[in-house]
Amino acid sequence: MKTLEKKKFTFTDYWDRYSTITILAIMIIVFGILRPESFLTSSNLIKIVEQSSITILLGLGEFFAILLGGIDLSVSSTMALSGALTAQLMANAGMNPLLAVLIGVVVFGAIIGLLNGFLVTATGLPPFIITLGTQAILRSLVYIITDARAVSGLPASFSKVVGGKLFDVIPVPILVALVTAAILTIFTSKLQCGRNLYALGGNAQSAWYAGITVKKHTILAFCISGVCAALAGMVNIARLAAAEPNAGTGYETYAIEAVIIGGASFFGGIGKIPKVVIGGLIIGVINNGLNMVGVSSYYQQLAMGCLLILAVTLDRFFGASRKN
Template identity: 40%
Template sequence: MNGIQNEAKTIKLNKAKPFDLKETFKNPEILTLIGFFVLCIFFSLFTEEFFTGTNISNIIRQVSINGILAVGMTFVILTGGIDLSVGSVLALTGTIMAGLMINVGLPPILAVLIGILLGALLGYINGIFVSYARIPAIIVTLAMMEAARGVALLYTGGYPLSGLPSSFAFIGRGYLFEVIPMPAVIMILVFIVAYIILNHLPFGRHIYAIGGNEEAVRLSGVKVKRIKTLVYLISGITASISGLIMTARLSSGQPMAGEGYELDAIAAVVLGGTSIAGGRGHIFGTLLGALLMGVLSNGLNLMGVSPHVQRVLKGVIIVGAIYYSSRSQKD
């Protein structure tokens, strides 16, 4: 008799919960995915060029740049920080790569390596001031945003650096197996690495924990300052990889490249469900957010919407996403 009762209890416990539409829509990743498909349908109805092969390729290339930026931003925001310098670091590292190839004659591989190391250094400097000097991240990265942009303009004299090797352009314009754009290949690899770090390594678990309760993590013996410094270093690396793709795509080093891209990266992260307060989010959501932002920008451009109006819309989207995320957490 007791065995039958225990079995009945087990069946009751294992019974599937009924589908709850309200709970489903509390998941920001689901909403972002739905929004992505809705935008695709909308723009395909009102613009003839949206679903052309050329335009889809352009969307993928643009999403790749913002998506890679957003990966680094995800790491930073998960710890409760912010990085406003990513657009300027993109520009500076891109112009340095171009200058080393054009003016110094370095091979592309060596120039790219130096550019990525420079991005890592700039991110490391951000991390040092945020973690050890305890200066608010918004102040440190705002200062780096201005400084990096200024150095890029000084280095180039305010003019683009042209004359890059034709082989270098393959990174931004080429295709893998003549089908997949190379920027998309690089973005996928970056997301895979980020997924492994955040979900399968102690370093990733510590990042989430710091965003949830930094003081408790510190008391448990984790070296919080070192982890937060490394997070900003990662953001610098992803910014330099985005700078590599943009420089190769434009076949020139542009000192004003990436202006305002920090807003797009933050929007992608927040739309993907990462809490702006830190401690909660998923790298897959960031990818969805980057796709949505890419489709939105492309579609509005095709419809002839003013860039100024687009900036207003992006600001509204960010505030709305943060508000919805905070309400979902309270509920």
């Protein structure tokens, strides 16, 4: 009886399993060597995770658009608009903070996602085109609604609870990001509709033949993206104690980078929620580390761009086996 030969462990296998955690480890080691007295302190590491919470939340939403082989460029504008509207409900209308947050996330975020998903399915246009348009529309609405001014005067209880620390130790934004990631992990791994999104992203035509409703699942993916972006908006206004009209400008790039560096494929059907969290942490480590070593913000964007191109290139060449 012939024995089965053990498959050789290749770089492709390594990249598929450990690429994200390897990049994070390398970044921590590099900046730890450059600034050992300040970068590796417990307070700074907690600060990195807290600052990364917004990127992680945006990335979690972006993940579902990319999982379908699309993209959502409106996440940063959704974050800003949801935050501005919620801030106005609390500061100007005197609404209870809990109710205002629920409306901001469940209503504003979900409706924007629903709009994106509906336009994508109804027009048949690429999500890139649709969300590029809604990105501009939503950002314009932020300026109109706020008169291009910061909305301040938020209840102290809101800023203390959402932007504060649990037991004066763990920043609440971290908990919000981790709980959201845990819920979405269960959704994608245990629920049928979550698994259907992988099938739809892998091959939309085969998914349709298998009985998966393409339009409904596409709308669902963009609704999740909108809700996650709105959650990021809540965290942002809580941390700043105000809603800035320019909040989140350019953060859609961070969200996309977090997803792709986290191992998801731009071609759809592949990716895991926990890796998106690590991808968001990588963005936070790079930003924090470069600031500590005194690198200009212009070079930070250069580093992010190079890392994104590298991640997509490696996925193109070494991620092919995952699609076979």
